Amino acid sequence: MFLKSMEIFGFKSFADKTLISFEPGITVIVGPNGCGKSNIVDSIKWVLGEKQAKNIRGEKMEDIIFSGTDNRKPLSLSEVSITIDNTNRILSLDSDTVTVSRRVFRDGESEYLINKSPVRLKDIEQLFMDTGIGKSAYSVMEQGKIDMILSNRAEDRRYIFEEAAGISRYKFQKKESLKRLEETGSNLDRINDIVKEIEREKDLKAKQAERTKVYFSYIASLRENDIRLNMLRYDEQKKRKVRQEADIERLRKERDALSARVSKISAENERDEKYKNDIQLELFELDKKLHTYRIKVEDIDSRTDKNRRLIDEHRRRKEAIGKNIDERAESLDRLREDMKKSEQAGVEIRHKISEDRERLGNIFDMRKKKIxxxxxxxxxxxxxxxxxxxxxxxxxxxxxxxxxxxxxxxxxxxxxxxxxxxxxxxxxxxxxxxxxxxxxxxxxxxxxxxxxxxxxxxxxxxxxxxxxxxxxxxxxxxxxxxxxxxxxxxxxxxxxxxxxxxxxxxxxxxxxxxxxxxxxxxxxxxxxxxxxxxxxxxxxMITKIEKDLSKNENEREWIEKHLKSLGHQIKDVERQIFQYREDLARSEKTIEGLLKEIEEWEAKLVDFNEKTEGLKRDIADTTEKRSEIETKITRRKDTSKREAEQLAKLNERIGDHEKLLVETGFKLNNIEEYLWTEYEKKVSELSKTSVDESMLPEIQKSIQELKKNIQDLGPINNLAIEEYRDLKKRFEYYIDQRRDIEKAREDILSVIQDINRTSVEMLLSTFKDIQKNFSEIFKQLFEGGSASLELTDPENILESGIEIFVRPPGKKLKNINLLSGGERALTATALLFATYMVKPSPFCFLDEIDAPLDEENIGRFVKMMQQFSRTSQFVIVTHNKKTMSIGESIYGITMEEPGVSKVLSLRMEKIEKKPVGAPAP
Known part of the structure; x- marks a missing residue:
């Protein structure tokens, strides 16, 4: 992966659209002071997500938009794009090149894009996470950052080691987990308050609901007994109708079976006549195909074996991807189920809020004038x-x-x-x-x-x-x-x-x-x-209503907040599943194609084998089959004549039974009309209420007792059962929510523990590697001396600071704040290259970090740059001719027009003829 190009428009002094192409190795940017060289470095930091205007030498973000000159009007926007070669797929996008863009407008609005698609800043930060590229990573080094590395507190130096260790992603996950943990605690407190209030109301409604249930049971029993009496007559006629329908159905089945046999015999005769005439010609053609099929079978066997080997390879890869998808799909299902429940609860609570607000509307008019x-x-x-x-x-x-x-x-x-x-x-x-x-x-x-x-x-x-x-x-x-x-x-x-x-x-x-x-x-x-x-x-007057409304609003607010949290979690999981499914789809598509070919070939193979065997049997049995067919045709003609006579007799019997069925239907309709008039019930709804006639006295006595019991109950709240059911449903819903939140809290704590353990292991291993490299490179750059790194708190690696101790050749151990400018630059350079040995950044911008170095130190710096350019791409802003000499590509920045920067591609021999800092041709 390396930086292919960058395009700048309207950024600070770059008023015109400017394209700068880069190649692997070292690119040098030169030009006089004030021409806009460092604006290129600022634009890289800005497009990678820098949000503080002061870090790109501005007071507010609008300062980076070209403000105009005497001859040019100000621009309304600033845009920077960088294009990165991603053929090795280090960035998690299935594209050979990745273009990241950022725009800002004078009204303060800004946009972020990846491959021309709008994204969030968070998406860009996650894209470059743990690659060594980013606004805070070591991919951009300038004089101010070197001073910051050497002058800041020991704790502030840790970010370089964290980026090299690749734990930025874990820190981001931990931050998100801690945020969700705080939200979960707040949600749990709110849930407990709601559960307590609902439980109190539920117990009160339970008593009312119990009396209402007794009342409804009496009413149901009274209605049931009356209906049972009226159904006695209906049952008798219904049984008679069932018997008549059964007789008709039996006769119709006999008729249909007989008719089917007659039709079948006729069709079979017609088919056999045709078959007898065609069979000899068919056998001749099949014998001709037999030889062709045997050749094709051998070719299909060879192709099938080859495809099966390829399928085995893709299935092993698919199995590994499938496990990852299953794990995240389970999590996604849980989140969606939770969201479905919460959305339903939200609909119900919004309905209640709407009712409360409508009641309040009339009262609020009274205080309008005073307000x-x-x-x-x-x-x-x-x-x-x-x-x-x-x-x-x-x-x-x-x-x-x-x-x-x-x-x-x-x-x-x-x-x-x-x-x-x-x-x-x-x-x-x-x-x-x-x-x-x-x-x-x-x-x-x-x-x-x-x-x-x-x-x-x-x-x-x-x-x-x-x-x-x-x-x-x-x-x-x-x-x-x-x-x-x-x-x-x-x-x-x-x-x-x-x-x-x-x-x-x-x-x-x-x-x-x-x-x-x-x-x-x-x-x-x-x-x-x-x-x-x-x-x-x-x-x-409105206190009571507002109290209810406030309670419902709090409940709605919690549900909406919970839904928003679930939405963020679902999007995160869906993005992960989408990435895995893209990989899985490629394997499945390959397997599907191979299986389809095998299926087609095997189908052909089975067909060829079956036809070959069939041909052999058909040829041997041709004479015998022809004789059998002629015998069958004669026998079927006799049978068809007899069964046609039986069919006519059955149709006559069916007509007599259908007349009796119509009479029974009239009687049943009279009973159904009576039940509908009295109870508005259809007989189909009462089909299970039939009783024996001997139970009539007992039913009448039961009716009298039920009427008395209903009178003794007194007034009843008919809505009590429904109100209790709603409260119970809400209570159970919030109990489930509380259980889910407590489980989510445990899961988050477990994730944080895993992140801390992994981060400590990775950071400690990286620190040891950088410590070793720093000592070696320091001796190489200083031609002697010693240097070391130490953790200020080894017991708490993730929060520990990192102290730097150096001893230049011939000097005592020095505090880094007492080093000269050149010594400080070389020390920071040694730390930078020590980090690169552990995890090189794909590209690095160096802004005049060689400025404090004398000629001797410049030589060692240049040698080190050439060594590391084999693994990383460097873009160096410099005034030093020796540093310029190692550039494989050189760009000059000029201001031919006052206030407007222009980029020129230079050749090395032209630079050697001019003093350092002279304007480019």
């Missing part, structure tokens, strides 16, 4: 506060201006002191007095500036106004013939002192306006309190 009054007062308060805020901002600006005035005064005094230093000897005594007074005045002004910086503007003003400069004025007037500049500095009406007085007056005026506005706000707030007191009486 309008409160809003008007609050709007005025907001306007006044905004005005106060604006005045506060102006006061701060004036205080900042006052601080600048004092600084200008100090600067003017310093310049005048410098002028006095070269005056003639006869002015020495006056100058000494002036110098003493000015020194005291300078000290007072510095103290006033410090007070302003601390926000103590009143103290600074008091200090400056209390200065006694009368004596100083007298000395200056005596000295004004040759030093009249002090008078203009301190006492001119348009000078610094007058400007200070004007700023003080403006500040006091704005503070007075703020005091008046605060009084007005106090009056409005008192009016609001009076209006709100009147609203409290109305509020009492």
């Amino acid at each position: 309008q009054s409160v809003h008007e007062a609050r709007d005025r308060i907001e306007t006044a506060r905004n005005e106060i805020k604006g005045n506060d901002g102006k006061i701060e600006e004036m205080r900042g201006a006052l601080e600048k005035v004092i600084k200008r005064l100090i600067d003017a005094i310093e310049r005048r002191k410098a002028e006095l230093a070269g005056s003639e000897e006869e002015r020495q005594r006056v100058r000494e007095r002036i110098d003493g007074s000015l020194a005291y005045l300078e000290k007072a002004l510095n103290e006033a500036a410090r007070m302003l910086g601390d926000g103590r503007a009143d103290d600074a003003r008091a200090l400056l106004m209390g200065l006694d400069i009368g004596a100083l004025r007298g000395d200056i007037e005596r000295f004004e013939s040759f030093e009249d500049g002090f008078r203009s500095i301190l006492f001119d009406r348009t000078g610094v002192h007058a400007e200070k007085e004007q700023l003080d007056g403006s500040i006091r005026e704005l503070e007075s306006v703020n005091y008046r506005l605060n009084d007005e706000i106090a009056g409005l707030e008192k009016r609001i309190q009076e209006d709100q007191a009147e609203l409290e009486n109305i509020t009492v």
Whole structure:
């Protein structure tokens, strides 16, 4: 994997669309200071996900968009794209090249794309995770980052080792797991509160539901006994109808069977006649094909064996992929089932909320006028506060201006002191007095500036106004013939002192306006309190409804939050399954093609073998079959005649039975009409209520007892059972939810433990490897000396800092902060290359890291670069000719048009004729 190209448009000084192509090895970027070389490095950091404008030398993100020049208008967007060769599939995308793009617009909107498809920043970070590429990885090294590596706290150095160890993905998973763990705890608390409230309501409704069940059981028994009496007559007619239908059905089956036999005999005769005529010709053709089939069978056997060997290879690969898919599919099913339950609960709770809000609507109209009054007062308060805020901002600006005035005064005094230093000897005594007074005045002004910086503007003003400069004025007037500049500095009406007085007056005026506005706000707030007191009486009327609504809203909020969490989890699992299924689909497609070929060949083979054997038997039996067919034809004709006569007699009997069935149907219809009129019940619904006639007295007695029991129960809540069932269903649902959340919490804790264990093992192994490499490379770059790395907390590897200890040749062990600029650069370079030996980044941008090195160290640096360029791609921004000399490709950055960078491809011999930093041709 390597960087193939990058395209820049509208990024800082690159106003025109610029394409830079890269090849494996070393590419050098040169050009004079201020031409935009480092903007290329900034663009790489930005497209890889840098979100802090200060890290790419800006105050806000819009600063990176080309802002225009005298001859060019500003652009509305900035876009950077990098294209990476991915033929070895290090990046988890099935594409030979991967293009990552980022855009930002002046309105603050931004876009991220992978292969022209919109994605999230999170997707880009995950794409490059553990590859050594990223905004915080070691794929971009600049002078500031070297200072940061060597100067920061030991704990801040750990990110280099984590990236090399490949545990960034695990840290990301751990962060996500901890976030889900916190959400799970919050959800569990909310669930427990809901379960407690529902359980209380459920117990109350259970008692009411029990009485309602008894009532409904009496009603059902009464209705059942009455229906059983009316069904006695119906059963008798129904049985008679069943017997009649059975007789008709039996006769019809006999008729249909007989008719089928007659048709079958006729069809068989016709078929055998044709077969007798065609069989001899068919046998002749089959004998001809027999030889051809034997040749094809041998060819099919050879092809089938070859395909089966290929299928075995793909099935082994498919089995491994299938296991991964099954594991994630099980997790996905659980998540989807949970989501289905939560969505149903959400529908129910939203229905309840809608009902509550409709009830509240009528009551809210009563307090509308009072609320309008409160809003008007609050709007005025907001306007006044905004005005106060604006005045506060102006006061701060004036205080900042006052601080600048004092600084200008100090600067003017310093310049005048410098002028006095070269005056003639006869002015020495006056100058000494002036110098003493000015020194005291300078000290007072510095103290006033410090007070302003601390926000103590009143103290600074008091200090400056209390200065006694009368004596100083007298000395200056005596000295004004040759030093009249002090008078203009301190006492001119348009000078610094007058400007200070004007700023003080403006500040006091704005503070007075703020005091008046605060009084007005106090009056409005008192009016609001009076209006709100009147609203409290109305509020009492809606408290109960709002309490119910609040409870339902909390429940809905929890369900929506839970659904959102489930949605994120489902998307993560689906992305993993999608990747596995793509691999599986390729294997399955190959297997499917091979199996299809085998199936086709085997089908042909079976067909060939069967036909061959059939041909042999058919040829041997031809004469015998022809004789048998002629005999069968004669016998069937006699049978067909007899069975046709029997068929006519059966049709006559069926007609007589159908007339009796119609009469029975009329009687049944009369009974069905009676049951529908009395009970609105169809007989089909009551088919199981038939009883023996001997039970009639017992049924009548039961009816009388049931009526009395119903009267004794008194008033009944008909909805109690349904309300209890709903509460029980909700209670069971939330119990299941609580169980699922507790199980999810245990699973998350287990995942975090596994991540910590794996991360510690990987980080410790990588640290040892880098430690060894760092010592060796340090000796190589410094031609001696020693260097080592140590963990500040070996018992807690994941949180431990990493200390760097170095001893250049001929020197004692030094703290890295005491190293010279060149030593610091070489030390950081040694650490960078030590990391590359463990896990090289596919490409690396180096921005003038060779600047502090002398000629001797440059030579060792260049040699090391050439050694590592065999495994990694380097892009170096430099002014050094020796570093330029190792570039296999060289680009020059110029500003032929002021404010607009342009890229030129250079040849090495042209660079050697110009001094370092000269503009490119």
